[in-house]
Amino acid sequence: MTNDIKERIALAMSAEKIVDLLGVDAASLDDQLLLTGKFADIVTKRLLLRVPEERTEEVRQALAVEGVTLESFLDTIRTLVPDFDRAFDEEMEWTAALFRGEAKER
Amino acid sequence: MRLPRFDIPLGGDNHTILPGAETELSVSDGTVVTENDEHALSTTESPDIDPVSVEPSLENSTDEVARMSGNRESVELSGIEQKIDEMILKAEKFGSELEIRIVERFGAEFMRKVRGMVEKSISPHLKKGESAFNWMEEHRIPLPKSRLATAIVSGTLVSASMPLPPPFGSLLLVPGVVLWSRNSARWAAERGAGTVEGDASSLREDEGDYPELAIV
Numbered sequence: 229m230t231n232d233i234k235e236r237i238a239l240a241m242s243a244e245k246i247v248d249l250l251g252v253d254a255a256s257l258d259d260q261l262l263l264t265g266k267f268a269d270i271v272t273k274r275l276l277l278r279v280p281e282e283r284t285e286e287v288r289q290a291l292a293v294e295g296v297t298l299e300s301f302l303d304t305i306r307t308l309v310p311d312f313d314r315a316f317d318e319e320m321e322w323t324a325a326l327f328r329g330e331a332k333e334r
Numbered sequence: 335m336r337l338p339r340f341d342i343p344l345g346g347d348n349h350t351i352l353p354g355a356e357t358e359l360s361v362s363d364g365t366v367v368t369e370n371d372e373h374a375l376s377t378t379e380s381p382d383i384d385p386v387s388v389e390p391s392l393e394n395s396t397d398e399v400a401r402m403s404g405n406r407e408s409v410e411l412s413g414i415e416q417k418i419d420e421m422i423l424k425a426e427k428f429g430s431e432l433e434i435r436i437v438e439r440f441g442a443e444f445m446r447k448v449r450g451m452v453e454k455s456i457s458p459h460l461k462k463g464e465s466a467f468n469w470m471e472e473h474r475i476p477l478p479k480s481r482l483a484t485a486i487v488s489g490t491l492v493s494a495s496m497p498l499p500p501p502f503g504s505l506l507l508v509p510g511v512v513l514w515s516r517n518s519a520r521w522a523a524e525r526g527a528g529t530v531e532g533d534a535s536s537l538r539e540d541e542g543d544y545p546e547l548a549i550v
Binding site for chain 1 (some may be wrong): 345399407415417418420421422424425428429432433436439440441443444447448451454456464466468469475478479480481482483485486487489492505506507508509510511512513514516517531535
């Protein structure tokens, strides 16, 4: 039960952060849900692409492990992406700039 | 007037395509399919009608709504909707390009597995009505301020937006797990010192681990 609540809070934290970055709190909840989902999708993919090319197979293997959870998978990604926390911040900021039309695609 | 949306099931996930989006990808069984959404949007144009006269710009459209309604609130809402539509267009276009790179790098089934893993976790949180506010208050975790996060925490999201938008085959929980990991150590420390302040979105500077969290 406790983990259930923590997952809900983690999900809310993600929504809170993205809504804050995009300044879309006044939009409908449907639109916010759609937008935050797409935002998170892009951030996740860009983080995955930061894994060095030569370690690609380790990412695949981490996902193939029996009983893999999102947390364990992200733990692996955290070890494979150089300076993960900084990379995460950069991708959140960059994706927000992209959505606002202020970033060049790269 | 709001741009129409087209929810098209592609490769197991539904994607929303807005007018102006150039491509949408479907990845299925190792095959990357690029669809030109002009087919889907063909009804917006007719060879017998001058498109200029029937397709006002978004700005003009917003002005038209304002003029017709004479309602300031409607004007503001239209502006927000236009802003959202523009963001979604950018996301669709860039997301498709990213998908190509991910498929090339990790294989066609990879993102489907990742999404499947996340959706298993988040679906219950968007459908159940149990509130987490009491737990947050007991643990002195800063409460959310945004309407969306508040709806998620309180378990009222479904009643506010039912049915769930199909494109929510998303990875929204991924940033959340990272943020939780960072902030939980700070919350624990501040609970001990009795100095929890601020809101969840402002706590990005801190790192730490919170071993009790297990996303399954």
